[in-house]
Amino acid sequence: MSQPEWMPDAVTFDLDGTLVDTAGEIAAAVNATLAEFDVEARPQAEITALIGDGLRALMLRLMAQLLLARPSLAERLQPDAALASLERHYALRVGASARAYPGAASTLQALRAAGVPTGCVTNKDGRHARMLLEATGLIEHLDLVIAGDTLPQRKPHPSVLRSAAARLGVAPHRLAHVGDSRTDLQAARNAGAADWAVPHGYNGGEPIEAAAPGRLFDDLGAVAAHVLALRGHRLAA
Incomplete structure (x- = not known):
C-alpha cells in the first residue's frame, strides 16, 4: 500500500521576491x-x-x-x-511601488481558512518588513513575522525556521518554507523543514531550478492548491 503524501502543518514564506516584488x-x-x-x-x-x-x-x-x-x-x-x-x-x-505577487493574499487567506498557520520569514529589517507587509495588505493574513533583526541569527541559520515552527506550534519537520532563492532553500534544509520554491523572484539572477528545490510551484496559488488538496479542501475560484 502506498504511503500518503507528506502534508505540512504550517507554511512560511520569504518576503522579497516571494510574496512581494520589491x-x-x-x-x-x-x-x-x-x-x-x-x-x-x-x-x-x-x-x-x-x-x-x-x-x-x-x-x-x-x-x-x-x-x-x-x-x-x-x-x-x-x-x-x-x-x-x-x-x-x-x-x-518602502511599500511605495512594491506590489504583492499575484495570488499572495488569496494564498495566505486560503491556507489560514483551512487551518494552516502562515508566517513570513525574511532577512529584511523588521521595521521595513512590516511597513512593506502593511502597504501591500498582506500582514493581516499572517500569523507570524520573523525579520532579519528578530533573532540573533538570520536565514539560512537553522535556528530561524526552527523558531518559526515553534512559534507557529508545529515541529520543524512539519513546516514547509516557500522562497525564491538558495538562501531560503538552505534555510529550510538546515532546519529540517520542506524546501519549496516559486520561480519568480531574484536568486542572484539564477533560475531557482538550479538550486534543486524539494518542490517547485508555478506560482503562489499553486502552493495553496497543493496544500489544500492534501487536506481535502478545494481552492475557491
Whole structure:
C-alpha cells in the first residue's frame, strides 16, 4: 500500500521576491544613495542580483564591487555614511511601488481558512518588513513575522525556521518554507523543514531550478492548491 503524501502543518514564506516584488524600489533607494555620493547609478538588474540577505548586506556587496572596479571611490563612498543614507532613502520608498505577487493574499487567506498557520520569514529589517507587509495588505493574513533583526541569527541559520515552527506550534519537520532563492532553500534544509520554491523572484539572477528545490510551484496559488488538496479542501475560484 502506498504511503500518503507528506502534508505540512504550517507554511512560511520569504518576503522579497516571494510574496512581494520589491526590486524597483530597492534599486531606486540604492541609486539615490549612490547619487548622494556622486557615484553613477547602477542597472536595476545588477542591484536585484544582490537581494536576499537584507538591505545592509546588499549595499556592502555592491560597494565592494564598485570599489574593486574603481578604488578611488573609497575617498567619498564610506560604508557607515552610505548605509545611513540608504536607510533614509529606503524608508522614504518602502511599500511605495512594491506590489504583492499575484495570488499572495488569496494564498495566505486560503491556507489560514483551512487551518494552516502562515508566517513570513525574511532577512529584511523588521521595521521595513512590516511597513512593506502593511502597504501591500498582506500582514493581516499572517500569523507570524520573523525579520532579519528578530533573532540573533538570520536565514539560512537553522535556528530561524526552527523558531518559526515553534512559534507557529508545529515541529520543524512539519513546516514547509516557500522562497525564491538558495538562501531560503538552505534555510529550510538546515532546519529540517520542506524546501519549496516559486520561480519568480531574484536568486542572484539564477533560475531557482538550479538550486534543486524539494518542490517547485508555478506560482503562489499553486502552493495553496497543493496544500489544500492534501487536506481535502478545494481552492475557491
